[in-house]
Amino acid sequence: MPTAAALLDRIGRPGDLSLGTARPEPLGRLPTGLAVLDEALGGGLPRGRIAELAGAPSTGRTGLACAIAAAATRAGETIAWVDPQDALEPEAAAAAGIALARLLWVRPRSVSDAFRAAEILLGAGGFGLVVLDVDAPRAGAGGWPRLARAAERTRSTLLVVALRREAGTFAALGLELGARRVRWSGGPGRLVLLEGIDARVTVARSRIGRPGQALVVRQACA
Amino acid sequence: MPRIACLLVPDLPVAAACRADPDLAARPLALSEGGGPHAPIVAAAAAARARGVRAGHTVAQARAIAADLVVRPRDEAAERSAVRALVDVAASLASRIEAAADGAVFLDAAGAAHLVPSEAGLATALVARAARVGLAARAAVGGSMTVARLAALHGGEVVPAGTELGFLAPLPLARLAPPSEIAATLERWGIRRLGDLARLPVAEVATRLGPAGAALVRAARGEDERPLAPEALGGPLEEAIGLEHALDALEPLLFVLRGLVERAVARIGLEGIGVARLGLALGLDDRSRDERTVPLAAPTRDVKTLLTCLRVALEARPPRAAVERVALAAVPERVRAAQLGLFSPAGPSPERLATTLARLAALCGPERVGAPAVLDSHRPGAAAVAPFTLGAAPEPPPLTGCRLVVRALRPPRPVEVFADRGRPDFVRGEGLGGRVVGAAGPWRVVGEWWSDGAFARDYYDLELSDGGIYRCYRDDGRWFVDGVYD
Numbered sequence: 132m133p134t135a136a137a138l139l140d141r142i143g144r145p146g147d148l149s150l151g152t153a154r155p156e157p158l159g160r161l162p163t164g165l166a167v168l169d170e171a172l173g174g175g176l177p178r179g180r181i182a183e184l185a186g187a188p189s190t191g192r193t194g195l196a197c198a199i200a201a202a203a204t205r206a207g208e209t210i211a212w213v214d215p216q217d218a219l220e221p222e223a224a225a226a227a228g229i230a231l232a233r234l235l236w237v238r239p240r241s242v243s244d245a246f247r248a249a250e251i252l253l254g255a256g257g258f259g260l261v262v263l264d265v266d267a268p269r270a271g272a273g274g275w276p277r278l279a280r281a282a283e284r285t286r287s288t289l290l291v292v293a294l295r296r297e298a299g300t301f302a303a304l305g306l307e308l309g310a311r312r313v314r315w316s317g318g319p320g321r322l323v324l325l326e327g328i329d330a331r332v333t334v335a336r337s338r339i340g341r342p343g344q345a346l347v348v349r350q351a352c353a
Numbered sequence: 354m355p356r357i358a359c360l361l362v363p364d365l366p367v368a369a370a371c372r373a374d375p376d377l378a379a380r381p382l383a384l385s386e387g388g389g390p391h392a393p394i395v396a397a398a399a400a401a402r403a404r405g406v407r408a409g410h411t412v413a414q415a416r417a418i419a420a421d422l423v424v425r426p427r428d429e430a431a432e433r434s435a436v437r438a439l440v441d442v443a444a445s446l447a448s449r450i451e452a453a454a455d456g457a458v459f460l461d462a463a464g465a466a467h468l469v470p471s472e473a474g475l476a477t478a479l480v481a482r483a484a485r486v487g488l489a490a491r492a493a494v495g496g497s498m499t500v501a502r503l504a505a506l507h508g509g510e511v512v513p514a515g516t517e518l519g520f521l522a523p524l525p526l527a528r529l530a531p532p533s534e535i536a537a538t539l540e541r542w543g544i545r546r547l548g549d550l551a552r553l554p555v556a557e558v559a560t561r562l563g564p565a566g567a568a569l570v571r572a573a574r575g576e577d578e579r580p581l582a583p584e585a586l587g588g589p590l591e592e593a594i595g596l597e598h599a600l601d602a603l604e605p606l607l608f609v610l611r612g613l614v615e616r617a618v619a620r621i622g623l624e625g626i627g628v629a630r631l632g633l634a635l636g637l638d639d640r641s642r643d644e645r646t647v648p649l650a651a652p653t654r655d656v657k658t659l660l661t662c663l664r665v666a667l668e669a670r671p672p673r674a675a676v677e678r679v680a681l682a683a684v685p686e687r688v689r690a691a692q693l694g695l696f697s698p699a700g701p702s703p704e705r706l707a708t709t710l711a712r713l714a715a716l717c718g719p720e721r722v723g724a725p726a727v728l729d730s731h732r733p734g735a736a737a738v739a740p741f742t743l744g745a746a747p748e749p750p751p752l753t754g755c756r757l758v759v760r761a762l763r764p765p766r767p768v769e770v771f772a773d774r775g776r777p778d779f780v781r782g783e784g785l786g787g788r789v790v791g792a793a794g795p796w797r798v799v800g801e802w803w804s805d806g807a808f809a810r811d812y813y814d815l816e817l818s819d820g821g822i823y824r825c826y827r828d829d830g831r832w833f834v835d836g837v838y839d
Binding site for chain 1: 697698699700701702705706708709710712713716717718721722723724725726727728733734735736737738741743754755756757758759760761762763791792793814816820821822836837838839
């Protein structure tokens with residue numbers, strides 16, 4: 132049982148005048164659907180912030196992005212996928228668990244249009260997650276600050292899936308996918324199939340959580 | 354005995370012109386058939402008639418009579434829109450409706466008994482709803498279309514059953530607008546009132562004046578030539594206007610569109626439904642037409658949202674010439690009331706989503722914005738795009754863990770594959786290449802053999818020394834990569 136003095140210290144003594152006491156709202160979290168990743172990130176991706184997911188081809192970044200999108204649509208969120216490379220396969224997305232009816236698929240014809248589309252979606256509000264799937268995220272002058280402000284204003288999470296992290300300090304979270312192990316089934320005399328990969332995910336940047344923490348996410352073929 | 358209501362607008366051409374351009378309402382307005390000083394005046398507003406302007410005058414004669422006369426060409430598109438607006442008003446209270454060629458609308462008054470307590474209430478409601486769509490109308494109820502029309506022209510009232518002859522008797526013959534020869538003959542006979550005409554034997558009149566004369570006698574008795582013929586209702590609402598001067602700038606065109614959208618929304622609002630899709634047809638001054646469709650994510654009656662979507666569509670693809678005529682078609686659909694969950698995310702509002710989709714379509718192309726759809730095809734990577742709408746939440750798919758998905762390469766990328774003992778050993782192509790360090794396949798995928806898109810491919814999953822895992826296929830001896838596992 133706290134003492135009266137401790138309680139008064141917590142709630143403020145009579146006559147206390149505090150200027151600028153507006154406390155920042157606690158950062159909401161968008162669960163990724165992967166328990167090990169949510170634990171490492173303090174509950175999930177930060178809402179209203181930019182998160183980056185970077186890695187070389189075939190390191191599992193798209194699969195991980197699909198898993199995050201699937202968790203969001205399962206929670207009832209309306210999400211958007213900005214895809215200037217026209218790389219999304221609806222059948223693969225559905226197999227990954229994404230509710231396609233809740234996914235707005237936008238295919239701009241250039242990277243600059245992709246950033247513009249992401250800004251429009253973030254500004255509209257109501258989209259819990261906006262995935263920006265670009266190889267080289269060149270936002271142009273003032274691009275990252277505008278996106279960060281739009282995300283914060285509408286509490287939408289912008290997940291940038293790219294080969295490299297480019298947002299710098301404007302991203303609240305950076306995940307990097309690196310060395311991975313490819314799993315093949317079968318062997319000599321037996322049918323060989325691609326089973327999946329074990330992707331190594333490193334929390335390269337995080338304002339809340341433990342930067343530098345690494346974990347392995349197993350991704351299986353459908 | 355049927356009970357028919359008639360809803361009409363006196364001076365429909367003038368009323369339609371004032372509905373399209375409210376600034377004309379207080380001015381001495383005359384409508385001409387065509388342009389130029391010799392064009393005949395076909396209709397004149399009350400203020401112009403008070404100055405002595407009449408139908409039949411030429412424009413020059415009319416201007417000589419009234420120096421401040423405002424002359425506009427007759428706008429038949431606006432008149433059609435006004436008549437359809439009257440039909441919508443009638444449809445909001447009855448289901449059996451017929452629109453006459455002169456713009457009068459007849460409805461079966463018996464069908465409205467559950468909505469309004471009396472026939473007088475029905476007439477009042479019709480007039481009030483017509484005012485909401487911008488028309489000063491008159492309404493009356495009688496035992497036939499003829500009686501109801503004459504009562505409406507008389508000022509609007511309810512003619513109780515069994516009193517039709519008494520109501521019609523004192524009315525002048527001119528109310529039936531008889532042909533001039535027949536009118537002259539009846540004048541010589543001393544027939545000046547409908548009551549006098551009604552007492553004449555039909556057969557005798559038919560012998561002397563022909564079928565037109567017989568029809569006049571029956572009309573004087575309040576009889577219709579045929580019963581009410583209801584027309585099919587539903588379909589898009591159309592609002593149209595012909596422009597006095599061709600418009601080649603966006604802002605004035607949007608100003609005109611605002612009026613059309615507001616009138617369309619007022620008509621749609623009569624039935625509590627929203628606009629699901631807009632169709633815009635622009636008549637250009639190079640004699641061509643610009644037709645486009647503006648889809649909406651959810652039915653809405655918000656004028657600002659509809660105008661924003663139209664603006665975005667016009668900014669993305671401006672008309673190639675100045676605009677002379679504008680026709681707007683609003684496809685109606687019931688506004689869906691969505692039950693939000695207490696703990697589920699609200700999602701984007703229908704109005705914001707509509708403008709967002711319009712902006713994205715203008716940026717990327719309308720065919721590149723939508724919800725992904727799985728095609729019923731064996732072709733790997735097959736994709737389609739469906740319209741994105743807000744609707745009932747679908748049943749969430751079961752949890753699948755984290756999947757290794759394929760990033761499609763569209764179009765498939767041709768590569769060179771060097772084989773060793775029949776197995777792929779080295780792959781080289783644009784942006785990828787290396788020795789094969791892991792392989793699965795081949796498996797044959799065949800499909801669409803009945804169409805021009807028939808395919809038969811041998812697929813492989815190949816891990817290369819460059820670190821990539823690729824989905825490759827061989828088609829008729831040629832190799833392609835159409836996906837990257839990621």
